[in-house]
Amino acid sequence: MSISNAQATPSIQICRIMRPDDANIVGNVHGGTILKMIEEAGCIIGTRHCNSQTGDRCVAALARVERTDFLYPMFIGEVAHVSAEITYTSKNSVEVQVNVLSENIVTGTKKLTNKATLWYVPLSLQNVDKIIEVPPIEYSSPEQEEAGKKRYEAQKLERTETKERNGEIIMSVSLPEPYTVAFSQSSLIHLVGPSDCTLHGFVHGELHSSQSMSGVTMKLMDEVAGIVAARHCKTNIVTASVDAINFHRKIKKGCVITVSGRMTFTSNKSMEIEVFVDADPLVEAEKGKYRAVTAFFTYISLDKENKPLPVPPLKLEGEEEQKRFEEGKARYLQNKAKRLTDKERQQ
Amino acid sequence: MSISNAQATPSIQICRIMRPDDANIVGNVHGGTILKMIEEAGCIIGTRHCNSQTGDRCVAALARVERTDFLYPMFIGEVAHVSAEITYTSKNSVEVQVNVLSENIVTGTKKLTNKATLWYVPLSLQNVDKIIEVPPIEYSSPEQEEAGKKRYEAQKLERTETKERNGEIIMSVSLPEPYTVAFSQSSLIHLVGPSDCTLHGFVHGELHSSQSMSGVTMKLMDEVAGIVAARHCKTNIVTASVDAINFHRKIKKGCVITVSGRMTFTSNKSMEIEVFVDADPLVEAEKGKYRAVTAFFTYISLDKENKPLPVPPLKLEGEEEQKRFEEGKARYLQNKAKRLTDKERQQ
């Protein structure tokens, strides 16, 4: 049976029903569940596109996720529709834009809940340290291509600039006071298993786990940030947005990853949590631990009608915490200003 | 944002990457994984359609799956595309036709692997015993409607026939009496899959499943013990303690393990369950089954306030059961004495 060529239209849609495990106890779907679906869609479309020409077989590895807002909460029983489209290609990278809709199949209501932009880099299956060339896509207009190029240059600059922020989370001996950073900070440890890896291939009949575990990592980051937020405000909390995330180094099967989160800033109705991911190869001990990812998550607190609640202010201790708070405030004000500009532009 | 009305075109497509857990040890995706995806697609489209008119909210419950052939095997790393379409509606039922394609996103190959026909009945959410009316769909021709009606009549006839045949089945020649050992004893089989294994390593580029599955085994042992306890006392039960467990032999990926539990002893407020784990290497037949682990679990029964409830005494049949009960009693008294000593020592 012949099926029309998928490469011709570089887009994909994945959808599934949200289950109890995808959500917290009051039924709000975790932001991490959605981030994981977004990454799966991006990985499929990116890998498919980069293999559409002859040459080395490859997989698309996630390099960066742009800042993402969660516009509405999603609930258990709703269907999440994730559609992804390739919007720009440079010589060695692919930009994927993803939209997420929630559909209540009982009432028929549909809402746009997320928009995300992801950057992928194709790694050869023969040699995972080799980056291969990306087949170019066609643009509907020169303006479209030009706008893509600008986005590409901007993210490249930011990616190079991102330094490995070295915040070490120190677990305190004495019980910290409520509303301090130390009180809510949390970390979890996860042993990377086979089912964590997104994409696999058979090479010469051998199963070859070729993909890093970016989707799972983002889900765990959201889980830790959520625990920090819940500890701070003791209410039902949901992910409001995620800052740009850069994936500097691969995380492999057999690693133990430590995901740590600490609150950096609170506004009247939001909390910013900084999340670190450290990977430890465990068996290959000589390689040592390394910082794999860092990001900022913003959470809001909701009442029973899913309306935002005031957030208790963060109690700061010491200069370091004060400095991080100021930086968080700057990010908060910048994003607020950006949202206003976007709104005005749309009107 | 406005989204085009899905009810107009009653079709859906779901897709996801096949993972190691979806497949057997040589990489063939289980038929059951595909059946589950087919049912999810059918349930989404059926529920969506039956709620497309005003009236009672409902969910589509699966009533029948027609004979289904698996045309080609699917593999780990391929993307399964499941598309579903409503092809006939009677007054109270919906026929959904589903196609499954496998796509190798690296080579671009696509194959039709399954075709299935499912029948759903909409049940009211207010009253799950009430079947509601199905909104009619439009047919492209009277012949199409006529063919659908024929399929509907044929499956209805077959369903009524099977129902009668099933009614005759006698569950067990002689059902064991409540509160006996035979009444509550239970066993489960589990096929050891990739995600059951705790730790893995790559040795010379080969995936090497190096860790036994002790954690998973203990979880299954507790599951079986819990079912035995619940069958005995028909209340909410929780694990109170586990005896020392020794792991003498490794359980490997691809084994089938049988976990069996039987009640050995009851005190006023506790039940002791003996659990056996037998491993069967399945493919390496010459090795044969072996007993891998045994242990004793103690359960208590709780009321709604989580307070211990009295446990119905175990009815013993035969000398063997009497002997095991006495041994259980000895363990019970010994642990009780030990707990007392520990308490006194702490004071």
Next chain:
Amino acid sequence: MSISNAQATPSIQICRIMRPDDANIVGNVHGGTILKMIEEAGCIIGTRHCNSQTGDRCVAALARVERTDFLYPMFIGEVAHVSAEITYTSKNSVEVQVNVLSENIVTGTKKLTNKATLWYVPLSLQNVDKIIEVPPIEYSSPEQEEAGKKRYEAQKLERTETKERNGEIIMSVSLPEPYTVAFSQSSLIHLVGPSDCTLHGFVHGELHSSQSMSGVTMKLMDEVAGIVAARHCKTNIVTASVDAINFHRKIKKGCVITVSGRMTFTSNKSMEIEVFVDADPLVEAEKGKYRAVTAFFTYISLDKENKPLPVPPLKLEGEEEQKRFEEGKARYLQNKAKRLTDKERQQ
């Protein structure tokens, strides 16, 4: 505590939120979930420690868990904190002590729910039958070391005793002969949990699990059929087709389902397996067990190039089995004829 040097202080803490799937229907976390987390912590710390010196890479394999008490029940939504510490090392084994705390992140309440002691043995990754040497830990006092040594000697003695006792166990009074129906027949039990249910809804703010679990049931049916087929022919097997399946009665959350399979027919290159699903409402005892679903699965056996292999013929015992074989043959011939007709019609 400093994150950087993990090997220096052989301790670890893992934590995660308890989810609906970790618990029974009234919200008590299964003892098995906690045992599995305990083992994960033990395995990580044991493996890390045993790889902290130069020499063979290894993994820590669980050899024994000491008697464990569950002091308080844990609930969905609480965070389980599992901390593990190496407390003794002999030449070839590691003692790990684990504490489990439950934390209610909303009220801030913390409770010690478990204490466990595990013994690990490091197995070489190059040769899993080789036990490697354990790097010694430092003790704070000679008394501490002495106490550890006593625990080591005590568990060693008990392990040897159990091993001898287990060796005596006779697996089955009379093992059925290969290729008979009795030889390959299998059954599993499954406790229907929240994430098994496909669709849910919120009715008056209450999560209302409204959908039956047809998809999960079919997956389990295929799993049992696959185990029967693999036990019969000891090769790689795949689902070739499934007969029509009728769902007469709903299976609800909290039910235990028993899925049983037996081989009914073999042709040269296929096996037919009959699968039964029985549901037991467990707590609502008055309702009793009922047969929920039956179906026929056809499997084929594949070689390494995914080509069909001959199937060993089924050895029949008694009239019943003979009768079922004839019925299976009739279904086989009918389907074969139908496939031929379909092919001709398409030409």
